Amino acid sequence: MLYLKRIVLICCVLVAQSGFSQEHPNLILTKQGVKDIKANLGKVPLFDATLAEVKARVDAEIEKGIFVPVPKDMAGGYTHVRHKLNYLTMQEAGVLYQILGDKIYAIYVREMLMAYADLYPELPRHPQERSYARGKLFWQCLNDSNWLVYTAQAYDCIYDYLSKKEVKHLEKKLFKPMADFLSVDTPQFFNRIHNHSTWGNVAVGMIALVMDDDALLDRALYGIKDLKLDAGKDNDGGDIFVEGQKAGFLANLEEPFSPDGYYTEGAYYQRYAMYPFMIFAEALQNAKPEIKPFEHKNGVLLKGVDALLNLTDKDGEFFALNDSQKGMSYFTESLVSAVDIAYYYGDKDLSLLSIAKEQGRVQLDQTGLAVAIGVREGKATPFEKKSILLTDGANGDEGAIGILRSTKHDAFTLVMKNAAQGLSHGHYDKLSFSLFHEGEELFQDYGLARFVNIEQKNGGGYLKENKTWAKQTIAHNTIIQDETSHFNGDYEIGSKHHSDMYVFDVKNPDIQIVSAKEKNAYPGTLLQRTMVMLNHSDFEQPVVLDLMQVNADAKHQFDLPFYYFGQIISADFNYNKDETLHTLGKAHGYQHLWKEGEGGSKNESATLTWRNNNTFYSLTTTTSQSDKLIFGRIGANDPEYNLRPDPVFIVRKNTDNALFASVIETHGSYSTVSELAKNAFSNVKALKVLQSSKAYSAVELTLKNGHTYVFIMANSNASKTDKHSIAIGGKTYSWTGVYYFNKL
């Protein structure tokens, strides 16, 4: 381990040199930005608080000394954590040098960079051989790119402090070799459409801007020209090289973002990619404004920030679409940065200020200053999350994520995934949904099977259960045919298709509807799911009506799982618990489910009531006598306790035509202090299928108060003005538009 004690910090006081072609800083901080910040110091609470926090952290690190160890460990291990801390601290120290003018920060960055310049030229690729693109400082190029994105900023901040000789030395020994290493030497990493490549492109682009190297910048923006790569897969199973694929920063901006700003990998990776996208856009805007990064693709970057904020629950946590570690939220640094940049370079959206206020800190540059001043002046307006449709695909025509929100207070949020595959981080869960109540999951999306940065768990990397469980269809709240995942769990096939949006209608806040079709998950089977968030005086809380219409060209077994949370209070059907537990199946994720019990209903519907966090929930679902109602739990074939032992309730039908219709109620409360149970029973007396066909799905809902309602969905004509008329059981229903909802 290389250990450089801070021996030179006091004595080395070189006079700052100038005379280079470009002014510095001009990457993130600008000369004018620094001037404005200095003029406002001590006057802007949010900015001052962040500055004080950063200063305390950096001062503590400077006190400890400089450590640049020879790379050795996986994520979570010492050398990994140390190099990560180094780039974070260098970036902050650079900013402090600019804002506070104290040379100690410049010297700290310079000495550390010198240590890296000593180390880097002799470094082989990292000894850990897990990655498809091994880095030098870290086990994968991705982390080396992180290093360079942050360090480029530090370098820019102290550039004017360095001598010409030092600049030349650093660029020759460290920055230029690293930029080449991350691009031309590792094209399988650099020249793709992928969040990894975005980091690589931005790393190279950021250092190119500081070094004023146009050739390198061109490579960052447009990729390596005329490159031929062997086909292959990355560690996540993603395609490394696709024929005819454009590359570079701008291509990565065009391709995975939809026109609505939705990033096809999902919110968790969008959050991760947002930092390089936004920070490089800011740098380009400062250094090369002619590129107009914030206007690219109709301002998709700014739309992306808005989309990302809308992809969160009441607590600001991202929906766990595709590979996502739960708990990640807009309180993460990259979103602080994104919100500030979006405010400053966008149209000064005052609702972003309320997010910044919640975040409690700002980016230490002119964007953060503007945000902090806005907050100080009380300009923040509420950021009201809406029911929103976020299209997927570069052109917005590859399905969508539909989000229904019960009220502006976001008490209930339904997230329905009718999108494309989502690249290598995608899960096989077409038409799946998750549902939130007051920011807590009522029905969950499992998220990823990984403990990010926890060394004991496979070095913090993806676990094999991510593939065998988390990506499989059965891990999600959607339908599975013959115990086989959508597209047979095949990435190539899945990547060719996407679900098709049918209806997204949220005009009436009391009857919000999202409906989509999927015809490719199982060839020969048409799936259409319509989900309705219904706010009605007959229910204490908004309820969800879920209509999963299945029409197949032959009989199959269909399973519809509901991943609830909490403890079962009652079931109105008979079931038996098993005396020994076996797995529910052999493959496609079924091998990870324990079958706990099974039952069936003699009625046309079955109701299950459970309690979680002292609230009661009920699911009423239509049944026939041959249907099986299965109780299960995650955790089988899990040798290292990598999975969470969460429960599931599965409705199983053997059929070629079925409407899985369900009503989800939230009701009542329990207090462990007063020990009073209020409204602990479902309001639903019966739910009955009136029609199940490709043309129409119709149900009759009878409540315990005697009221009966009929809901009919027209499945093959989404027109808002066309008239429908159908006869069911001697009664004719006539209406205009895609759905009928009325009291009988």
Place this chain on the structure above:
Amino acid sequence: MLYLKRIVLICCVLVAQSGFSQEHPNLILTKQGVKDIKANLGKVPLFDATLAEVKARVDAEIEKGIFVPVPKDMAGGYTHVRHKLNYLTMQEAGVLYQILGDKIYAIYVREMLMAYADLYPELPRHPQERSYARGKLFWQCLNDSNWLVYTAQAYDCIYDYLSKKEVKHLEKKLFKPMADFLSVDTPQFFNRIHNHSTWGNVAVGMIALVMDDDALLDRALYGIKDLKLDAGKDNDGGDIFVEGQKAGFLANLEEPFSPDGYYTEGAYYQRYAMYPFMIFAEALQNAKPEIKPFEHKNGVLLKGVDALLNLTDKDGEFFALNDSQKGMSYFTESLVSAVDIAYYYGDKDLSLLSIAKEQGRVQLDQTGLAVAIGVREGKATPFEKKSILLTDGANGDEGAIGILRSTKHDAFTLVMKNAAQGLSHGHYDKLSFSLFHEGEELFQDYGLARFVNIEQKNGGGYLKENKTWAKQTIAHNTIIQDETSHFNGDYEIGSKHHSDMYVFDVKNPDIQIVSAKEKNAYPGTLLQRTMVMLNHSDFEQPVVLDLMQVNADAKHQFDLPFYYFGQIISADFNYNKDETLHTLGKAHGYQHLWKEGEGGSKNESATLTWRNNNTFYSLTTTTSQSDKLIFGRIGANDPEYNLRPDPVFIVRKNTDNALFASVIETHGSYSTVSELAKNAFSNVKALKVLQSSKAYSAVELTLKNGHTYVFIMANSNASKTDKHSIAIGGKTYSWTGVYYFNKL
């Protein structure tokens, strides 16, 4: 259902009559108390806020009308809930009449009482036949007593408002018959040492005081004289009649309370019993001060309040000793009442004011007024929970509950149960423990198997799993011999014995020790457990050293379970997960545990690390090669999902002499936002048994930083001044007092 609409509330304005022998109110509220309250209205925020809240609730009920249905339902059902609401509302309406002087409240109470007087005389015992002592208004006399305790207060409050004729009518038709019904007609309920009987005694005593009926009061205080009962059991399996047993309120005060104020059934039932104890003591103090209720048994009632407050975790929730529903806390009404009464009739302990402040409301009488004035005047001082030993048994010689607290901030709380059986609500878990970290359970006591007042779950009553699981030893963090519960799970045997305290030493806040012995749980086997809370600079947080010393006269299988929470991160030993799950055993609770996997360690100790709520925890336990390390989960043989599927880790040894030594660490943190894992590894390198005998238990603890410590416990001489000297492995350890702890 009897339905009396509030038709007479306006027109019936009878002039209040007086001329009775006693002044009213004089039960809880007093004439002087009412005068003081009226003089302070609008000036005491906490009191005013409570009053406003109560008034709003009562006004809403009056608006709805009077409903006195014919009793029919179990707990949670309509008639049960309605009658409960009635007595609560009457009590509050009575208080409002006194304080506000508005006759509408008196009329409401009178009309409702008249309705009850109409209904009661013809009522048979309740149609639900589950109880050993069926009530009339409710399924059990317990609830009828609740009704009378509250209603007596309402009656006292409006007594002066009623005509002589009304008084006579109510007493003849309702109160006197009910008092007889609850006592002489149901002696198996009334004449016991049990919280049920306390309620019965107090119900009869309260109404006796209002009616000024000395014979009835005598019965309440001293029980029914010369009663012979057939032997039998109550619904919880408790003995109904014990030869020579005293009865009545005072006996119930003497017997189950220890001199320290610990109530032998545990905190949950102490909380429940506290209301009748305290409210009747207040009533006696007001009406018959010569009885000196607060001085009885050296002021045990006031000590009981202090004990109860100390039997809570950081959030004020009671430890789940014996039958306890988790989540019950000092925010419950009976503790509001208890705290206010203890403040007023005790020595005005200012630390009680801080609890009252947290509670946010007060009892609407002179005690609550005094508390609210104290709070208003800023007199509240912190209630600092201490490490405390609470002896069990009427004379304090039947074991004890030992509570160790890491600091005054109560970050870690260890609760060790070395007490007596705890009557019919007792569990078979001698020397068991639970451990809390920041108010959350780190190792849990399961508590009871019951969903109080949730009708779907056996009418809210005890579930059969309470007996087959929750009471059994394996459900707790203590040792089990040959898969058989302590005392063979036999209530008679268990009730004859108690554990013996050996050491409780908390003078040194950095080395706090509780140690106790149990020789009767398994005849021929001596169990001694020593638990140490160790605050040491080598650990990030206080750690617990657990020494379970087992010495048997023959070889047995011993299981020591640890009911942790969270997800396993790593194990430093090999284990296999099972491909089908079977129960761990057949009986004594083992039939409710799924065996998930099993392993063993080749080293002298094994370390398991898990994560919960983003904190890491590690258990390191001494092992020999033949020991089995078992992973399990609750939930087998649970046909109705009455149990929580919580995990367990079990250390199994076949031996006649063993020291189960363990170190429990809390370390590090994980953030799902920064995704940083800090200090995710155990600090312990090895734990080794140096000596295991009846005389000494000794371990050597080696840390990863190279430090080694030796802890030795003298098991048969608790003197603080005696000297010990023993040779272990060529080294002689000499010390004074019961334990040795030093760096090697």
